[in-house]
Amino acid sequence: MKENTRKILLFLYPTERSSPDTPDEKILLNFQQIRFLLPDLSLTGLQSLLFYLEKRELLIKHFLNNEAHYSLTNYGQEQLERQFPALSIARRNWQGRWTMILFLEAIKTDQNFRYLRGFLLKNGCLALNRGVFLYPGQLSEYILVELNSRYRQAVLVYELGECIVGDEQITIGQKIAINDSLKVYSGISKELNQLIDIIGSRKKLNNQQKVDFYSIYNRFISFLAEDSGITEHYFPQVEGALIILSKLQKLLKI
Template structure:
């Protein structure tokens, strides 16, 4: 299930470096910084700049961001509290920077039809955490998430239904083929290809656009599309990705916008 992304999420994701924009951002209240313009470019076009300013104020008040001064210039940056919120709401983003330890985590559960709401909730949560469905009640992931997930299940009284295993090997012929089927990587790769094609066309078109405003609109649309694809990515280790994976290339081009 695709996670609903709020404007505040976009701000914090950008400041956390998850969107490959800026880890620090010039004070948007001055409305003169190119960094501000780039950060605002991640926010959906219907989100007006005065609303964006209010969003920054609310984030400052909540303690998710802070203002700092460097060499006479004022910047904002994400705080540890803001980082914790991103890690809580988008836990998969942590994994794309980590090396795979070669182990698989397997979650199995047995929940009767009488408690299907619990069963459906568990399946949704597993997918949200990047697990792939091997069978209807068997999910797998290469990410080292079992301990945290076990504690979470206990906190919501679902631990008694779930069995978890950690294995150094799964008896399959080809790990990449397993990953391709379980996580439907062909479809995800096609979405990244669409982004890549759009970026390539955009780079060729920007010089022909009549105004800076038109260019910013095109960039904003592209970033919105990329963000939706990015947050549906299970961030599998490179050992499990197909040889023609274009996600990294799309990321590089987005970063250079």
């Protein structure tokens, strides 16, 4: 997924729900709001991109008071969650249970295993040790199909219970650099709060504030792409990806 596509789709990702039992409410943006997100893209370039995203069924167009608005399709949301696992409902509701994938052969002696290692890391697995990978929750259908079709006799997959010896939070925290996640999200959230407070009742971003907005959003996207989405399980008091995204959306509505 290219950068401009990610910027548009991510901003349309639903971050609020009217009640715990209802689906997340859709975000609607008009053409000018989307154009604000991509200041370096030409008018015709943005029109072409939106047409392409509609054709790919990632976006859907609505007309409200004769004005075009765009929202994320269910398929678009699924694709976005593959790009950014921290956003997915499954990761948000994760209860701390792991699935373990154990390689039965040495990685370095088999080209297929080197491919598998890259595949697992790309799809949200954590390399715990040589030939040992963890995945938060149940394996996705996408990963299971790959393992069953190409590695059925070469790996073992276990669903794990609770850790009874050792400190899971320290071990996992070191592997995914939880402290770094806390610092990055805390810093971005603080910057957003300051920006929202500065704008106050004016409800308008000046040129410098626009520069600040783009800087924050770019850093957020870069970090979100690397975020495993499990930091909030260990530190529920921390403002995570979804809350930060909702603050960014609030700024655009200002």
